[in-house]
Amino acid sequence: MRTETGFDHSLYDRFPTSDPRPEGELEELERIWCAPKGWQLLTAVNNNYIGIFYVGAAFLFFLLAGILALVMRVQLALPLQGILPQETYNQFFTMHGTVMMFLFAVPMVEAIGVLLLPQMLAARDLPFPRLSAYAFWAYFVGGLCFFASLFFGLAPDGGWFMYPPYTSLTYSPGINADFWLLGIGFIEISAIAGAIEIIVGVLRTRAPGMTLDKMPVYAWAMLVLGVMIIIAFPSVILGTLLLELERAFNWPFFDPTRGGDALLWQHLFWFFGHPEVYIIFLPASGLVSMMVAAMARTPLVGHNLIVLAFLATGFISFGVWAHHMFTTGLPNLSIGFFSAASMAVSVPAGIQIFSWIATFAVGRPRFNAPTLFLLGGIVTFVVGGLTGVMVAMVPFDWQAHDSYFIVAHLHYVLLGGMVFPMFAAFYYWTPMTSRHPLSERLGKWAFWLMFAGMQVTFWPMHLTGLMGMPRRVYTYLPGREWEVTNMISSVGAFMLAAGVLLFLIDVARSFRFTTDHDAGNIYDGGTLEWLPTGLYSARSIPVVKSREPLWEDPGLAEDVKAGRYLLPGSATGLRETIVTSPLLAEPQYLQIMPGPSVWPFLAAIFTAGFFILLTIQAYTPSFTCGVLAVVCVLRWLWDTDRRVKEVTVDAGAGVRLPTYVTGPSTHGWWAMIILLIVVGMIFVMALFSFFYLFGVQSQFWQAPAPAGHLAIILPAYLAAAGLALLSRRMLAREKTEHWTPGVLYLCAAAALAAGVGADMWSWIGSGLVPEASGQGATVYALLSLEVLLVGVGVLMACYLCARNSRGMIVRPRNNSLDLCVLWVVYAAAQGSMTGVLTRLVGA
Amino acid sequence: MRTWALLLAGLVIWTVHFFALYIVGSIWLTTPLARALTLALTLLCTGAIAMFLVRARRYLPETAMDRWVRSISLVGLGVSAVAILWQGLPALLI
């Protein structure tokens, strides 16, 4: 393919330019990107700040969850100890797992992405800075409140995967389980927001010329991560929604006495839960690939194979979820499929390991702190991967499942596959954001303590599991020698903690955050994050010609700093970056980016407030926060989608780019499509629940609501979609009245409401109530999802009418209107499918 | 679009194979019918992979990017084929 968008590649030959840059251009750029100071820092949206906040917050949760583990290990060092009473221990292990998985691991890999990706792609920022800010603050405030539940004895105690019926209201009557369900709700929001950023960022904001084959492997890992999040997270979002509905309103999704099934939760949870661990591992292995190449001072051997390994892991990891359910009594043939797929998913991991070995062998690797953490991580991960193959074998899993063997396995893959790479990344990339690098000497000590500590802690657990000790036990009886391996593990845990402490000391002594006086490229990496940067990232956005631009062109850093590439200053007087095409990274348009804003911060506080207050059943304050959150979001959106006076600008050397684009190639459209995929996946999982409960418990089902009512429902939805599309078409016409598009959209939203209203009325009339059976619960859950979509549609209609009245919906095409139209069309489609599919099966 | 289709062909076929098998196993459990359907689906998907392999090998790349797409596509088809054959084994062995 020679050109993707019609862009003339010979324009690249104009760079680097040789004319001197105008006076004051750099100062102007610095002024525009200047960071807020003092309290205003809360309003920062730039990825350098949000990224460092995010990394710091995630690391804080790592420490907090780690402390919980230390206390647990003290308890388990000897039999029948009472340091922690039973109930407290049960809360501790639940919180350790939940905080590590939801508040540390996924946020940390996203955080490193927020910090690193734009730099690596030579973009000025992520495509939706305010969304990052919102995601971060919601996660941080919500996460702290969630952790605080421990101090009130209100922490959840059902294990980090919270299986019903134990977590249903009957056996967990307190609000502890609700803390988990609602508590991780906002973390789910953050993760989805992060995924949207990353997908659009990787595919649409790369430096010009960075075609897909020249994209760094870390960007590939993050792309796959983003797609995995949007496919996997909806499953746990729906699952937590259903369990909360069961607890709050008695809708029997998981209660077998009324047509529910405890295993439905497990399917929903693990369809998310297994990809979740690859969501954690892939970005870390992407970082490892980048660091191995840099440490070995040679390009990564098998680059293409690694890219393929990421893609393959991304897909195949969705086919293994039931290997967490081998002991539940699933049909044997199905178990066989999952065992086979679980074997298959280990092949891409093997590809990566040997690629790293080959790269080290070709290059001249150095034994510094990052390399030590990399090697320690690789060896540890290989052990974990091998025990993973062992438990992929069903009969062996029948012995090892739910024992300390699994605890060993999961810690080996998580520490080897994510935590050690994370520390390697800290040592390697700190010079990019700090005035001083971290200390090599302390780093080596920290490594050896952590590595040895890790082995001493977790290696014996393989044996402990084979000795018959199950997991999640607050104590054990003497007389079986379990205390021997347990004591060794407990000692190791403190060694590991000592290593982490050393690291903290190193950070406190050496790390000084900066955006423009960083320590520089001391490890001589070859990719773009090592360009000299300010808060605006690179001074000018280079044209990329290879995978390691800094190695291939030693003068690149100097040229970029002198402004000899694209966008050496601000073309419009505002913050900007270049949006490029997904395959060949051809420049398409100039994106105007936002500066600091208080609205995402406030929206996040109110969102967290909504969930936390709902959990403690303070309903009025909760709903107030909810309304305020919506108001803040709308106020934030109000600032979006504005035109500047320049229709096109000179992005450098005469390359002209438009400043306002509409349609399927805009980053906003892409974000909405990705969001709709998330909504769609939630719908798919709800449909799965519906058909699954019909499959296992059809004796509880009654006849569905009359199919004849579809004659009202479907036309209503069709009208909604049609009116929405019409509003868009009317906007494009010269002769349309000013208020027509807004009113048409309003009618579309009304038609949506009519559709779901008719469907709801039809089901209520059929006599089905949600508490009655699995059918009732799932039908009304599907209807509730649609009501939610319609509600958002109505909100969008009011928002559009407000914008329209201010003359902000400008002909011929407008992004705000387009995105809202996409929403209504999707909602109409989902509503129609709900109406048809729920009437398909029954008594 | 075509580039993504080529890159992901093998893995998409894997996805179809796996989820079709999951549905077969869930509806028909461990029965001769389920085994027969599994083998049929495995044959079908292996055939699809073979077809794409032939096409990919015939695809003449013009640029370095095209060569890269072809290389990833081929390995993806290969890895997917292995996974598909493994997933078909339970029909014979379980």
Add this chain to the structure above:
Amino acid sequence: MSGDSLIPVLTPAGPYAGSITMLAWLLIAMATAVLAIVIAALWIAFAGSDRLKSRLGGSRTIWIGGIGVPVVILTVLLVYGLSLTRNLTAPVPAETMRVRITGEMWWWRVAYLDETGQAFMIDANELHIPAGRPVLLELESNDVIHSFWVPQLSGKLDMVPGRRNTMPIQADAPGVFSGQCAEYCGGPHALMGFVVIAHEPADFDRMMTERRASRTPVLGTGAELFQRTGCAACHRIAGTKANGTAGPDLTHVGTRRSLGAGILPNNRGTLMGWIGDSQAIKPGNRMPPYKMLSAAELEAIASYLEAQR
């Protein structure tokens, strides 16, 4: 409890566990070999001779080490594993002895079934089986998910409310085998143990006949206290008025090797301690403490229970 092996998963006592142990050893050997190869390769990459390093430093290493060899090893393992899965779940003969075990929070209800599927004898927390023959377990749950795991006799299988999962176990020779609930069920999940006792077939038949024989109820202070204190509300003793089903059946409690679901030896002292204050031993369990009973009263009830054989 005494008589346990140190590493139950690697010291199987019957065919259903034995075949898994064989697989386990093969897997351990494979994993050790692969780990050794990876460490050796890393060693060469960093410290090996130039000749070795150049052989390692190419994409061929990835094709062989990362794809070729794994595909071969994993194919072999998968074939072995799938075949073993089928063998372990092969149907047992129709006349196989069946026992229904129901998981409760935090103990096990054991019901020996006759040919029609009716329970002819009920017990709790311990299972007696004849050695040398398979026994089919029907695993259910009355509340939350539990998991039945006696590693020397078989892998584990979950007890999911609303479902019945079946699994054969077999002990090749007489012995005592312990297990523990392996699915977190809240509260004192850590103290939900189980004991399986395998007998010579002749001894087993004799024992069952003895137990099924009709019995004369034991009288005395203990029996009166048992009724008066309210034990009968939760516990059943066949042949008496005590018919409660919320707690373990005590008809044969005197023969049990353990109390409290496999966590205490069974003797007069532990019986008294358990009745007096089971919460101190197993916090959160469903039996309230009976601290108002005097030592003499506790002793009377304990000796009454010891006589239930």
